[in-house]
Structure formats: C-alpha cells, structure tokens
Amino acid sequence: MSEKKKSDPREGSLRIIRRGLSLSPAIVEGWRRTVLLALLGTAGSSLVPIVVQRSVDSGLGDTQGGVDSGRIVLVVVLAAVLLGVSGVASWAAKVRIFTGTERGLTQLRVRAFRHVHDLSMLTQNTQRRGSLVSRVTSDIDQISLFLQSTGMILVLSAGQMLVATVVMAFLSWQLTLVVIGVFIPLALSLKIFAERMSIAYDRVRQTVADLLTTIAEPVVGASVVRSYAIERRTQQRIDDAIQTNYRSNVKAQTIVSVTFASAILVGGVANAAALGVGVWLGVVGDLSMGTVIAFIFLITLFVGPAQMATQVITEAQNAVASWRRVIELLETPADVVDPGPGVAALPTGDLGARFSAVRFAYPEGPTVLADLDVTIEPRQRVAVVGETGSGKTTFAKLLTRLMDPVEGTVSLGRDDQWADIAQVSFADLRRHVVMVPQEGFLFDSSLAENLRYGRRSATDAELVAAIGDLGLVDWFEALPRGLETRVGQRGESLSAGERQLVALVRSALADPAFLVLDEATSAVDPQTELRATRALEVLLDGRTSVTIAHRLSTAENADRVLVFDAGRLVEDGSHADLVDAGGVYQRLHASWVAQASLGGGVTPAGTLAP
C-alpha cells in the first residue's frame, strides 16, 4: 500500500501531514496566534541589520563629523525595546509549540495503542509485534522531534528569510535580486544533497542493526561460543560489522560536511556580489552606504538556514514516513468489531457452543477450516486433537472470537437461547468465555496484580481463596513474598510451570461458564506439572471446556474428542469410540502410546486405554 503512495510523494506527504494534524487536534489549536508570535519572534533577527543601516546612514559611516547621535540613540533604544518584545514573543511561541505538540502527539500515541488492541489476532501476529511497538514509541518520538526541532527551525528559518527578504526588498530591490540569484543554485542542489544523505543514513541504520545483532553474539551466545571454541570466528564477524558501520558513518559524515559547508561558500559569493553591485549602484544610483553594509549583515540570515536545510529535509522525510506508518495503522479497520451492548445477550449459567457451516481462510490465503458443523453441549468436556496445521487452533480462536469466520456463524447458548457471538458485546463475551493460552503470559508486576487480570475487583482474601480452591496453597506458601511476589519481566522470575499456575488461578477468578485451553507442549518440572494437572481438574469442574490437547491423558479423560485433519473435522466421539475406529485418532493414539510405553517401564500400556 505504501509503495503505491510513494509514486506521488508530494501529494502523499501533504495528505499525511493534514491527516496527522486532524488526528492530533491539540497541535493546531490556536495556531494563528502561535504563528503570529513565532513571526514576531524571528523578526528580532532582522533588527540588527536595520540598526546598522540607520546608524551608518545617520553619520556613523561619515568621518566628516556629521554624526546625528540623537537619532542613532533613538534607533538603538527602539531596537532594544523591539528586541525585548520579540524575545518575549519567541518564548511564548515556543511554549505554545512544545505544549501543543506534546499534547497532540500523546493523544495520537494513546489512540494508536488502543487501535492495536482492537485489531484482531489476524493482523497482530508475532512477526509484526515489534513493529507495532515502534508505531507507538519511536515513530511518535520522530514526529515530536521533527515538530519541535527541525520543523520549528524550518518554519522559523522560512519566517526569518521572509522577513529578511522583505527588509532587503525595502532597502534595494536590485541588490535583493542579486542575493537571491546567488542562492538559487544552492537551493536547487539541496534536493540532490538531501537524497544522497537519506540513502547514506539508510545505510548507516542498516549497519547499526547488523552491528547490534553481531555484538550480541558473544553475550547472548556466550556458552555456545565458548564450548565450540569459535572466539576467533565471532571476533571476525564483530570486527567486520564494526568496520562496515564505521565506513558507512564516515561516508554519511562526508556528505553532511560538504553540504553544510557549501552554504558558507555561497554566503561568501553573495557578500562579494553585494559589495560589488552595491558600490556600483551607490555610485551610479541612489543606494546608501548603510544599505550596502546592512545587506552583508542580512546575508548571514540566509547562510544559517541554508546550512541546516539538507538536514531539515532528511528529517522531514523521516517524520512524514513515521506519520504515514502511524496513520496507516489507525486506518487499518479492526476486522473483529465490538457490536456494543444491547444487540444480543448470552444467557446466564451454563453455555454450549454451536458452529454452523463455518469456513475460515486468511485473507488471500488457503482455507484453513471448512464445512464445520458441530454443537458442544453445556458442561461438556471436549478435547480437540490433530497435527500441526490441522485447524484445531483456528477452531479455538473462532470460538473465543479472536477471529471471525469467513462464512457461517459461531453461537453460544443452550436449549433454545442461542446468540451469534458476532452480535454479543465484547464485555459480555469475555465474561462468559475465557481462553487460557499455551504460555502463561505475566505482566511485570506483583502476583496479586497479575491475578487481578482475571477479576479486577478481587480482594486479597479472594485471591488467596482462589489459590486455595485450586489446591495450590503449598506452592503459594513457598513464594517469598506471597501476593506481593514480583514476577519479573514476562513473569521470568517464575518457572514456565508456575506461570501456567498463575494463568489458571487468573481464569478461575474470571469464573467463566466456558473455558478454552491451549495445552502447553513443552516439558516442565514434574512437581509443577502435577500441581497444574490437579488445579486444572478443579477449574474445569462444572464448566464447559474445549482443550487443544497435546497429551494422551487429556483426550482420554474428555467427554468427547474432536479430531481435525487438514482443515476438517474428521472424527467426533469419545476416546473409547475412536481409539479402535481405524481413523486419524487411532494413529495419533498409537504414537502417543508408543512413546509413553517406551518410558513407562512398569506402567503397562494396557492401563492407558480403559
């Protein structure tokens, strides 16, 4: 999408800036007054040349003694007063700009953040997560930096140059044309400079990313590097990355230096031209001596902005690119939409689920689930089995409305009270149906805060009670600081198994009628495994549950097993029905048994199948 837009960058950029500003109204609030103050503020820089011109023409440049000192003093005092006024205006303008942009961008940041959570799991896969984070962090920072520094310099420089040009034109239009004529080639070449600079900086950014990755090798992979004795190879890779990064930096620095300095040369030529033409005009025409000198002062007001121009252009391009990314995120429609309250309600108490002619496919992708018609009765305990890619995870995501089917409907309810879940408000749905993901994800906070993700109003006593209900008291009591135990980033202070326990307590607190579980595949410490199994047993008791099963025991103990294969529901029945049916399940089961009996030793395989 962005590729197409790049074909007409100018129109695109304007649209982006306009749209960006409309999304952050605080930036442009009272902009007329801000611009007025800013212009007044920059006007101060043109005062000095005017004073010089007036003073020289009032006799300062005349050694024959005709100094009109009274007039010069008046001019100086007037200029001092105006300088003060413009300083105050500049202060006021800056405060307004900083406050306005920060307020506006914070609105945008929070809005973008919320939108990310509103997008379905479809758009929000693992690969994109890192880039989503940069939408609400570095991209917004980039825009802020631009609006407050380069963007402001751009506007102020433009204002300064405008005021200077007006002053110059007022003093002498002929000399003004000369000066502008000298600066035109520079202005034209800026675009080329800016392009080369942006390419050079892209290259620098790339080499920095490579450098960071390579430098991480001896740190993150310390034991691999040491145990394979590949220190030399690793050092060579790092040295290469450092050298590449160094070269690209020097190259970028060369372009920046030359561009920056070229404005000085142009300034010198402008001075020379103003001197030559000014003196000639003074002799043949009516140009005053003060005017010639004032022009040399005024030229400095062009040199400064010209030096910064390439940098400003590069940063402006970056900022517009960032703005574009944030806006594109906000313009991505949320494909799973909250219908809001009042459309359809779920009955209180037990719930079943019904899939009617459901088909699911990723956009422009193959169908991953087709022709699904199945009803799950209230309080039924269902195990879903199948190989990777069979469609069992998609089934769970449709059931919890993390995604919507392409065709057909998913309903929840019982008896004759059924509601299409696409019509049920998120708040209602999440109260009744909770998904327990494979990895217990914890937030960097206390245990209590993490449990309250299940029920925000729960008191400490209720939290402890829930832990007790699931039979986890011994585990809980061994924690160093009880409910106040810090779980660390992503819960890493706890083991994987313990994180799973927290996730179970959290779900118990949410107290849903319907639970959807994704069973963990990775091995955890046996004691914790035992605790989790017991806790799960309590949790599932008296609720409808659908478990994506990876273990033999889960399928064996379910009321009903749904077997998926290549996007279709191929078998449906109890373990006993299916285990000898000669289908997919029998095959899966055989491999499970083989593996269990291999390690089982004493436990005869026979006890696995009742």
Place this chain on the structure above:
Amino acid sequence: MTTSLDNLGGTDTTDLTRRGFRVLGIGIGRQKALFTLSIVFSVLFGATTVADAWVLGWATDHVIRPSFEDGDVATGALVTGVLLFISVSILRMIGVVGRRLVGGIVFYRLVAGDRRRVTRKYLRLPVSWHQAHPTGQLLSNANADVEAIWSVFMPLPMAIGVIAMLVVAVATMLAADLVLTLVGLVVFPLLFVLNVVYQRRQGPRMAQAQSLRGDVSSVAHESFDGALVVKSLGREDEETARFASASEELRDANIAVGRVRAVFEPVLEALPSIGVLLVVLLGIGRIESGATDPGDVVQIAYLFTIVAMPVRAIGWVLAELPRTVVGWDRVRGVLDDPTRFPYGTADLPGSGPVGLRTEGLGFAYEPGEPVLADLDLEITPGSVTAVVGSTGSGKSTLASLVTRLLDADEGQVLLDGRPAPDIDHDELAAAVALVPQATFLFDDTVRSNVTLDAEISDEAVWDVLRTVQADRFVEALPQGLDTQLGERGTSLSGGQRQRLSLARALVRDPRLLVLDDATSALDPAVEQRILRALAERSQGEGGPTVLVVAYRKATIALADQVVHLADGRIADRGTHAELRERSAAYRDLVDAYDQAREEVDHE
C-alpha cells in the same frame, strides 16, 4: 544510564569535570594525528570567521566609504574586496569540511576501537562471568556506553577552534578599539556561561524524559506481547489507561524540557544583538572623538553576529562531560575486570568416546550456598547417562562443569583421566559438545549455524539434519542451507531452533555429548525419534559418550545409567528399573506425569 546521570548530581562537579578532561586526554592520545588535523581545520575555520568580519571592516573603510564619498568606484580596492570575500569563504569552507569530517572520523574510530576492546574482553571472560551480568547491561556497555564516552569528540574540535577564534577576535578588536573590545569581553563570556547553565539545567530533565520514554516503550512491549491475555480477559480499557498514564508522564516531562528551552533559546539568540546595539551606542562617542574608524565599528558589530553561534560549542562540550565520565566508568568496569579463565596445553589422544570422571566435585554461585557438593561420578566411554532431579538440584551446573564452561570450586573433572582445566581449548571443543538449554542461533545461514564455518561437507550436514529430523523444514526454506536465519533465528519455531542446535553438536562427531534439557521444545514423539537415532549413532563404531539432562521418562529410559541428583548431591544411581525399585523419591520424581494421569483416571 539515566539513573546514573541523576546520581551525578550528588558527586562533586569539579571532580567530574576534571575526570572528564582526563578521558578527553586519553581519547586525544589514541587518535593524536587525526585529532591534531581536525584542530588545524577548526582553527582555520575560527580564524577565517574573524577574517570575514575583518574583510567587511576593511571594505567599509577602503571600498565602500571612499566610493560613496568620491562618487566613483574605487575599482582596484573593490576587486580586492570581492576576491577577499570569496577567498576567505573558500578557506572557511575548507575549515568546516575538514573539521566536521576529520572530527567525525576521530569519533567513529574511538568508538570502533572501544567496541573491539569490549567485545574481545567479552570473548575472553568466562561463562560464569556472563551469567553474573544482565545481558541488557553488557549490550549497552558495548553500544550506548561506548558512544556516550566519545560523543564529546563531535563538538570538541569546534570548541577548540572557537577558543582560537575568540583569541583572534579579541586581538583584532583590541587592534580596532579598546573600549568596544570591553563589550566583547562582557558579551562572549556571558554567552558561554549562560549556555553552560542552560545545558546543566536541561541535563536532568532530559535524562528524566529519556527514562520515561523507556517506560512507555516497556508498557507497549509488554501489553502487545500479552495481547492474547488482554483480549481474552477483556482488559483493553485498563491497558489503554495504563499506557495513557505512562504517555502522559512522558508528555509532561517533555513539556518541562520544552519550557526551559523556551526561556534560554531566545535569550541566547538576543545576547549578540544586544552586544551589537551596545557597540553602536558606544561607537558614536568613539567616532565623534576620533578614536576609531567607522569600519572598525562595523567590523566589531559583524563579529558579534557571526561569532555568537560557534561560542555555544564550548557549552556543548562541557554538557557532554558527565555522560563521558559515566560511559568511561562502565566500559572500564568491563575492560579492567580481573576474571581469568586460562586453558591448558594437554591434548586428548585417540578418536573414540571419552571417559568422564568427577572427583569430589563442588560448586557454588554464591559463597556458602553450594549448588553441587562432593560429587563422584564415573561414566564409561560410549555409555549413555541420564541426569534427573527437580528444579535447582544442580543438573545444569553439572553439565557446565563437565564441558568446562565453569570450573569447580572443589574437586575436579577428568576427561580420559586428564583434569579438564589442563586441556587445550581447541582440543576440548573438538572432543566435547554441549547443547545448552537455551538455544542460540547466529544471524547467519543455516549451513554456517551448523558448521560454524568449520570444513564440513554439505553431505555431512544433510546427514545430521536427517538425524535430528530437520531435513524436511530446511529443504522447505527458500534457499535451503543458504537461507539467512535473521536475528537469533526468530523466523524459526522453538522446536526447529533446538533441532539446528542439536545438529551443530552432532555434525562435529563429538567424543562426549552433553544435552542440557536440549529437547524440551520438541514434540515428545519427535524427541523420541531423534534420541533413538542418536542412540543408534552411538552404538556404531566410535559413537560419543552421552550425558543427558532430562525430564521426560521416555528419554530417561534410553540411558544405560541414571543419576538422581537432589540438593546438589547424588541421591542414587543405577538403571532406571533399579532406581524405581528402591527409591521412593525417584519414583515420585519421574512418575509425576503418570500420577497426574492416574488421579484423573480414578475420579
């Protein structure tokens, strides 16, 4: 970084500045020639900046005034003036390009040099040292901290050039007019002092904003990583409120930075203009009394206009010094670390499986809290030994000790009868392979990740990929063995990464293979297939001695011998059947899965 900047408020400022200057001295010493060159360019820039004003003064007195007074163009002088303006600006441009470019090169070289030093040190420091330091800190030592030390070298040449420029400026002003020079002597130092005050006041505020920026980023990271939990428990509103409050704190901090900027910037900009006004005011009297020429007044006024900005460079240097010192201390902390981990010179003759013995092995990460104690172990060449035990029983530590990633505090590890620390590093790496718990892949091709650039044929690579059941997914990759895996192999699943990590060990035909829970992310069925293939390899001629840390009973059952660790000691050893028979603790441990299942069965 930010926290230490805050702490700096407490330390003595003069001491800090003194130490900062010492670091500057070290940096200059390292890049003597280039730094000198950058100073030459910078002085050229400073001198030509003053010369520019002098040209204007000269042109006023020798071109403009005579021409206007005589009503006739003073052609000779005019040509000189034009040429002077152009040639001075050419010199000035050369000065700027040289200063910026050479100054930049000095900075980048200093940074590259310290990055090499720090990473070389990382490669020499032992694994135990790495384990004792947070990854994030070590990465920032090699990146942000190194840059923090030397970033002062960006404005440094300019600042030194400016000092030269001020000397020349004051000299030319003195030559022009003594009284007007006094204005300069007031305005320039004032400009400089104000700028230092500004930077120092801004420092803590900017550090504060930077740290809040980090907070906003971690809330976003965490919230998006836990999106599934947020969504399935309907916590979007609370998460948005949490993010909004972090963003608003950042906003207020940024506004606080902005408010200080809004006060200082207009003042710093107005100061030179005030100087010019003073010069003009005083100039009237000086000209009237005949003490000075109009050209001198114009020259001095112009000098104020063009000298003002560069003077601020000195402030930038002083503002950078605290960061320089903090970065220096951190990097020195790594470079000066005395930890040593020398390797011996002994070899391990032969090519068959290596025998492993430990004698009274003891190890503690924290003094007084032994992880392993008094461990005697005998593993015959070519056998398979499983190590089991609950979390914290010392299994991983044992794996690190026998592969000599760690050295024992007590007792010793013997490989074919030779103490591990006596063995040559390359010899050890060739004989012993460890597959660690946490998989690590390089940002490189599949092939390089397996071979680690050793001379190994593709045939051998495919062979081992088949053994670890990785051949099918590698074949399916767009460029097969040549596929770039990206940063730490993030494009692969956990199980796929573990398989490549296993392949890396197996392809070297190790004589002792240690698997530290290296198959946990694999599907149990796949794990079984791999381990059985491995066992077959082992039974063949010259297969390795295997030590495997495991949870799954199926894995344990493949072992000739099982060692049960509890609290850092050997609780029991024998075959799986023997241990089951005589040890209740062992049964509890390995039967936990079965127990869970049986309980469910009985309900």
